[in-house]
Amino acid sequence: MTTATSREDTEALAKGIIEGIHSFVESEVLPLEEQYRKILADERLLFRDDGRLVDEIAEARRNIRRKSAAAGFYAMLAPEEIGGGGLPSSVGVLVLEAIERRYGPGRLLIGWSNAFLTMTLIASFVDGPSHMFLSAGEAVRQQVLPSLLAGEKTICFALTEPDAGSDAWGLKCKARRDGDEWVISGTKQWITNSPYAEHAAVFAVTDPELVAQHKGGITCFLVDAQSPGYQAEKVLPIMGHMGSDCGSISLDEVRVPNERIMGQVDQGFQIGMLGISEGRLSIAAGCVGMAEWALDRSLEYAKQRKTFGVTLSEHQAIQFMLAECAIDIFTAKQTVVRTAELVDAFPTTGRLPVKEISIAKAYSVEGAERVLDRAIQIHGGMGLSNELPFHEGFRIARTLRIPDGTSEIQRRTIARQLLRGDVVF
Ligand SMILES: Cc1cc2nc3c(=O)[nH]c(=O)nc-3n(C[C@H](O)[C@H](O)[C@H](O)COP(=O)(O)OP(=O)(O)OC[C@H]3O[C@@H](n4cnc5c(N)ncnc54)[C@H](O)[C@@H]3O)c2cc1C
Known part of the structure; x- marks a missing residue:
């Protein structure tokens, strides 16, 4: 297993992987994005009448998945015991954050977009090899796992x-x-x-x-x-x-x-909850990245757009919105990173951070929704325009309040843990 013993080690390990992913995206994905630019930009061309992707885009996604697997990225969050990369959770969350921060929403060949919650670059428990497969018997390991690890099948x-x-x-x-x-x-x-x-x-x-x-x-x-x-x-x-x-x-x-x-x-039931717990933290990490992406764009825009003779960034109302975004993002990120550390420590502590995973999911998703909402407001009419993908990010953040446990169910889980005596913070 790839180990990371301190925050510095974790960040260094994540940095190397993130750089590798960026160069993979540049060489393998961006040319396809360019090739299919027209289709990707228009859902009337992207989806068939039955709501499935048209063949060339489905095939492009499959190809990226296979290549990502061959490059060692696709199954990197899956445990080594089943043939995955065995990346610690604390590194995994930084990688997911970085992908969403750099590419943002609206990039169907890369991350969350067009109501797709599966990513071509990295497998999750809803589409590929994950910790759930630790419970797989010999037949599944031999007949099914190899093609999942290779990104051939899902x-x-x-x-x-x-x-x-x-x-x-x-x-x-x-x-x-x-x-x-x-x-x-x-x-x-x-x-x-x-x-x-x-x-x-x-x-x-x-x-x-x-x-x-x-x-x-x-x-x-x-x-x-x-x-x-x-x-x-x-x-x-x-x-x-x-x-x-x-x-x-x-x-x-x-x-x-x-x-x-x-x-x-x-x-x-336990196997299902294992998958869902993994999903909750991955969603939280992706939401931190998507919120950062929105804040990055908002800062850029606020510094160049002028109203009443000054840039937006000079209006206190805009500054406050930017600051509120930073509060949401910093809090969400620390929650996600700390929770991932607790997950990695499970083999030694024996304590699964159930409460913290729910806090991370609820806070990061709701925080991302608030940040996307402010980003739209800061961009004015352009924020609503289909030309910019804020609407896509907003829809994704809103969507993510439902799957892998709704926000209410996360609060129910947190409260139950508190009432059982888990009051460690
Ligand atoms: C985009 C998307 C992708 C999904 N992907 C998957 C998937 O891959 N696999 C899968 O199995 N499922 C998946 N789901 C299903 C998802 O997990 C469920 O939609 C979710 O668990 C909520 O269930 P429900 O829709 O039946 O709502 P309900 O359970 O009927 O809840 C309705 C409302 O009541 C609230 N509520 C329910 N119980 C309580 C309570 N005890 N206290 C307070 N409030 C409560 C809920 O929070 C919600 O607001 C997906 C859903 C969506 C939208």
Whole structure:
């Protein structure tokens, strides 16, 4: 495992990786952005009628993913035990922050954009190899993992259902055993990357009594999207976009071999929470970067745009907005960095920073939304214009208050931890 022992080591390690990513983007991604500039700038050309990406852009994203994997970036946050880069969380958050800060929203071939929450450069638990795969058995490690690590194929994380979102104990999707196989039936909704994934980590009820007691009873199955009865046809466009990478899945008597169970039967809830915890911190880190991107643009603009004979930066009302952005960003960043350190320390402390992960997710996402809102205000009419991607950043920040636990669920988690006696800060 790549280790980092102090903040200085962490920052030095992150700096080298970030420089590598920037040169990768320059040589491999920017030429594609230029080639597809017209399509990327117009959702009427970008999305098909069914909300999926047109073939050339889907293929460009696949190519970048493969090349990023070959260059050692794509799976760098996944643990070494499954063939990933084993990058400590404290380095990972700095890398994610740097990507969003440099490239900002509206760059579909790089980061969050056009209602896509998957990144081509780096895998997350909703589309590729992650810590969840530590629980994978031999069959999954041999049959599925290599193509995920190579960026050839992707997964989706299928927990949410039409009647079970925040309350995962309300799952209705069921799996029953039939010899060496399981038969799964149910519907999944709001599943990121489901329109594109070759495999799905499907969470299904295997023991309703345990589920009723909130003591287990949910199992995680790695299902092939080609299996008879599996359908991921519907894309769910969001936030005014003409498509997204989010969709619904129906499973009608889908047969899955026993060897495709992730972890133990009835113990899937913990696996899901592991993935979601990882996702919460990654979202938080990306939001810090996106907020920094917006503040960078706002500072530039405030220094050159003049009203009433002086630059915007000389008006105290504008200065206060800039300062409020800095307060949000600094607070969010320190929260994310400290939380990542606590995650890295888990093997020695045995303490999973549940409360801190929720604080980081809620604060960074809500902070990014405030910063994007101020950036739009500082830019006046231009802030609203489709020419600048502030609207995109604002929509992303607003969107991120829902997945991987809504802001209310983060507060619920924080309060529960406090009431259990976790009052360490
Ligand atoms: C863009 C996007 C991508 C997503 N990607 C995935 C994915 O890849 N995989 C996946 O499985 N799911 C995914 N989701 C689903 C997401 O995790 C759920 O939407 C989320 O958990 C909320 O569930 P819900 O939409 O059913 O809302 P509900 O659970 O019905 O909640 C509705 C409202 O009530 C509030 N609420 C609920 N319970 C409480 C409570 N106890 N106290 C206070 N307030 C409460 C919520 O905060 C929310 O404001 C995604 C969602 C979106 C929008």
